[in-house]
Amino acid sequence: MARLSIAFLICFVALCCGSLTVQGLDSPLFGGELGQERPLLRAIMLSRLVKELGGTKDIPAPLSRGLMAENVAPPVLRVLLNRFASKLQQEQPDENQLLRSIVLFRLVSEQIGKKIIEEFKNQVQSRRVYTFHHTFSWNTALEYIDENGELSGFTLGLIDAVCEEANRTCVSQYDVSKTCYTSQGEQPRAGEGILGRQFDVCVNWVKSNERERALAFTKPHWKDDLTSKFFVKSGNPGGFDPKDMSASTVGFVDGWMCDEHCILSGSDLAAPSATKYYNDVSDLVKGLEDGEVDAFFLYAYLADTSLYEAVGDAVVCNEGTVHMMTRKDSDVLEWWNDSLDRVIASGKYYGLCNKARSAYGSKGDIKCITN
Numbered sequence: 001m002a003r004l005s006i007a008f009l010i011c012f013v014a015l016c017c018g019s020l021t022v023q024g025l026d027s028p029l030f031g032g033e034l035g036q037e038r039p040l041l042r043a044i045m046l047s048r049l050v051k052e053l054g055g056t057k058d059i060p061a062p063l064s065r066g067l068m069a070e071n072v073a074p075p076v077l078r079v080l081l082n083r084f085a086s087k088l089q090q091e092q093p094d095e096n097q098l099l100r101s102i103v104l105f106r107l108v109s110e111q112i113g114k115k116i117i118e119e120f121k122n123q124v125q126s127r128r129v130y131t132f133h134h135t136f137s138w139n140t141a142l143e144y145i146d147e148n149g150e151l152s153g154f155t156l157g158l159i160d161a162v163c164e165e166a167n168r169t170c171v172s173q174y175d176v177s178k179t180c181y182t183s184q185g186e187q188p189r190a191g192e193g194i195l196g197r198q199f200d201v202c203v204n205w206v207k208s209n210e211r212e213r214a215l216a217f218t219k220p221h222w223k224d225d226l227t228s229k230f231f232v233k234s235g236n237p238g239g240f241d242p243k244d245m246s247a248s249t250v251g252f253v254d255g256w257m258c259d260e261h262c263i264l265s266g267s268d269l270a271a272p273s274a275t276k277y278y279n280d281v282s283d284l285v286k287g288l289e290d291g292e293v294d295a296f297f298l299y300a301y302l303a304d305t306s307l308y309e310a311v312g313d314a315v316v317c318n319e320g321t322v323h324m325m326t327r328k329d330s331d332v333l334e335w336w337n338d339s340l341d342r343v344i345a346s347g348k349y350y351g352l353c354n355k356a357r358s359a360y361g362s363k364g365d366i367k368c369i370t371n
């Protein structure tokens with residue numbers, strides 16, 4: 001058997017996983033996934049390797065500093081590695097054992113590399129704070145502002161449960177919905193807030209093909225009846241006619257599916273003479289009260305039918321499941337679905353639905369998903 005030294009082994013592995021070269025680090029050992037954390041991973045990798053080989057010595061500080069630094073010359077590293085290797089060799093002279101370890105290491109190295117990356121990612125992600133963007137818009141059991149001005153509803157408990165399950169730190173913040181998605185009567189598009197990374201997640205958004213082109217959706221956590229109607233003041237004092245809006249001003253919530261495109265698509269209706277887009281439902285309703293619009297178009301169940309009268313046919317702009325919406329590159333996508341699945345499978349989700357029935361039932365139906 002060829003004489004093998006630990007020095008050879010370490011240099012070999014170091015070369016194959018790129019420890020000795022500053023460039024060319026896309027070794028198969030890490031599945032090509034080494035990002036900015038390369039030097040740190042390199043050092044972790046070596047210490048794993050030492051343990052794997054049964055060594056008990058810690059890596060000396062100069063060596064680990066050398067491995068972490070991007071600009072240490074390979075010959076210097078090699079000297080440091082050799083010095084360390086000869087120390088290891090004194091500790092573990094059995095070559096057969098060493099050979100077995102090498103073979104084993106070759107077999108498991110890829111998995112070890114991937115596992116380290118996973119652990120590292122998890123560590124980084126568990127230290128990160130994820131911001132969840134709520135709008136004031138829904139005003140249902142899903143989410144609403146309570147009499148103290150605090151955000152309340154089913155969603156908050158759900159976010160807590162899913163984040164806890166995933167060991168993530170999540171915080172809620174409020175903003176208008178157009179920072180998530182907007183149209184202002186033009187082509188609908190993703191909002192500046194979500195694209196500009198002011199927050200990680202837009203909470204409670206309905207999925208549509210058009211939105212999916214710009215943003216990504218998690219699994220649904222709520223379903224909804226998104227039948228929409230035109231609403232006018234009681235008795236329709238302005239004589240608003242949905243079949244002829246050519247002289248009317250109609251209001252919508254900005255960025256929602258129940259917009260101008262919805263009422264005009266697939267119909268030969270003339271467009272309203274003017275449209276106004278509001279930040280949320282209460283502004284929309286106020287717009288009608290203040291006479292800024294002749295009618296508003298809204299998910300029917302969100303309108304107070306004791307105050308406002310529905311006119312015209314019901315329109316379904318989109319089938320309604322409610323999701324978290326995020327950027328396509330967001331790492332939220334890596335954990336939310338699985339974590340939500342576990343919250344559902346463990347029965348926690350249905351616990352939250354039950355609790356919501358008593359706590360927020362006065363704000364409307366609890367529409368938990370059943371599959």
Ligand SMILES: *[C@@H]1O[C@H](CO)[C@@H](O)[C@H](O)[C@H]1NC(C)=O
Pocket residue numbers: 122165166167
């Ligand atoms: C969350 O942390 C606990 C304890 O640290 C751990 O047992 C569990 O596996 C972690 N869960 C996830 C999804 O990382």
Ligand SMILES: *[C@@H]1O[C@H](CO)[C@@H](O)[C@H](O)[C@H]1NC(C)=O
Pocket residue numbers: 217218219220333334337
């Ligand atoms: C999460 O689930 C949704 C809905 O099932 C799916 O469209 C999406 O691709 C999933 N995301 C990931 C990262 O698995």
